[in-house]
Amino acid sequence: MLDLKFIREHPGEVRRAAEVKRIDLDLDELLRLDRELLDLKQRTETMQAERNQNAKLVPKASPEERAHLIQKGKDLGESLKNLEPELRAVENALRHLLLQVPQLPHPSVPLGRDDSENVELRREGIPPSFDFVPLDHVALLERHGWADPERVARVSGSRSYLLKGEAARLELAIISFALDFLAAQGFELLSTTALVRPETFVGSGHFPGGEDQVYKIEGQELMLAGTAEVPVNSLYAGEILAEDLLPLRYAAYSSAFRSEAGSAGRDVRGLIRVHEFKKVEQYVLMQANEAAALEMFQAILGNAEELLQALELPYRVVQNCTGDMGAGKVLMYDLETWVPSEGLYRETHSCSYLGDWQARRTGLRYKGADGKVHYAHTLNNTGIAAPRILVPFLENHQMADGRIRVPAALRSYLGGRELLGKAQP
Missing domain, CATH: 1.10.287.40 (Serine-tRNA synthetase, tRNA binding domain)
Structure with a gap:
């Protein structure tokens, strides 16, 4: 707004x-x-x-x-x-x-109709060159007995997932590593609910317009959020905070639910686009200072990049064009991680600066040093989202004998193990 x-x-x-x-x-x-x-x-x-x-x-x-x-x-x-x-x-x-009025994009944002006109800014890391025929993540999970898609589909329907054994431990290890990393950067950890009232979606800007992406609880005024940004953005709704409390920086962990309406037949294989997942979200509530906010944008983007670098995953940084950045964004970058089986980069992180667009919808205000009440500025960025991150992780770190190499940064979260799975001919 x-x-x-x-x-x-x-x-x-x-x-x-x-x-x-x-x-x-x-x-x-x-x-x-x-x-x-x-x-x-x-x-x-x-x-x-x-x-x-x-x-x-x-x-x-x-x-x-x-x-x-x-x-x-x-x-x-x-x-x-x-x-x-x-x-x-x-x-x-x-x-x-x-509520339908968009935020003005930053002057640096490229004009474009959709994601096909996003602009690649740079690439980091080198995609692996295999001297064997690599498998995709679905085949790797099947090879080690780490998933059971047929049984979980009988329980929860299509596009559900179930990880077993070392894959389940790997998912938890990556999430724990991301939370520890962000805590070390000064972010306060939150473990939060995905159950929220409809007005929180209005406050975050997902409504009006995104209603078909949300699961509703029949007979109750509750819905399931697709990101911790939704509940965290309303924690201080209607309050006037003291300026010296800002910026508030959170690393919020929650389950996330998305109906993915309109994506039938697209990116639905394996773990790429499931209805329920786990996510660590960076969320910042700060003073109404665009220059400082743009510095914060680079900081939370840098956090996500450091996480990918520590996981030793090749990625590229993409600036979203006007037609692919959403109504509320001043500036938006995606991080896309290399998926060997497809020979392309897939979006795993999204970094956004929204100015006071969310704050005006939610009533997020603070009293400045000038004695006046101001609307705050908000930013958000993925810390890590699982199981999607397992797609590039498994594929990039596979070895010729089928085992999965564990990057050094993650080994302490897996009992010191350097390899996952059993060697197979």
């Missing part, structure tokens, strides 16, 4: 942001409703002032005048009462459109 005053004063910039982000926004209707609401509020204030003035005259009036003034007060009260539903209706209609 943008400041309404900014929208009034800069309609051209807002219209351009909607255009390049490919968002269908009726800005003319929004501005019309804004004018109508201002007129209704002015009429309401005028009638309220008139009623108050009229009430002051009643005690001093003659009996004949008093009856007339009392009736006038009743008439004004009735008019105000009749005006209230119209006022509420216009307020609701205006808020509905305000």
Whole structure:
């Protein structure tokens, strides 16, 4: 959500942001409703002032005048009462459109229609060169008996997953390593729920527009979040924090649930796109200072890169274009990790800076040194998401005999083991 005053004063910039982000926004209707609401509020204030003035005259009036003034007060009260539903209706209609207004992208963001026009910034690490025929992650899991897709599908339906033995330990090891790493960077660890109220999705910006991606709890006002960003973004909703508490930096661990509506037949093999997974999310709530926020953006991006480097996984950094960055983002980069079986990089991390767009929706504010109340700025980035990260991990670290090499940074989380699995001919 943008400041309404900014929208009034800069309609051209807002219209351009909607255009390049490919968002269908009726800005003319929004501005019309804004004018109508201002007129209704002015009429309401005028009638309220008139009623108050009229009430002051009643005690001093003659009996004949008093009856007339009392009736006038009743008439004004009735008019105000009749005006209230119209006022509420216009307020609701205006808020509905305000929730669709996109954040203005940073000047550095490339123009583009979709992810095919994202821009690669750099590559890190060298994809492995195998002197044997490598297997994909599904074949590797099957080879070691580390998964049971048929049985879990009978229990939970398609696109569920179940890891066994060393693969289950590996998933937990990677998550634990990511949490320890982020704690060492000064992030406070959170273990949080995925059960949230619908308004938290509005606050984070996933609603309106992403309703088809969310699982709903029948008969309750609760839904399942697809990232810890959703609940954490509402922890301080409506509060005014002291500036010296900022920035708040969290590494939030939670289960995550996504219906993945519209992705049937796409990226559904094995562990790539499952309905339920585990995720460590970096989330930052900080002062309204864009220069400092852009530095923080680089810092949380750097955290994700260091995690991939410690896991010895080749990756590339991609800047998302306007058509692939989402309504609320000022700036967005993806980290895509090399998947040998496909000969391409797949997105494993997403880093976003949203300015005060989420804060205005959620009411995230702080009192600055100037004594004024400001909306905060927010950022988020994946720490690690499992089991997706296992796809490049297993494939990049496989050996000719089928075993999986464990990078040095992860060995202490696996009892010092350097290899997983049993050698096979």
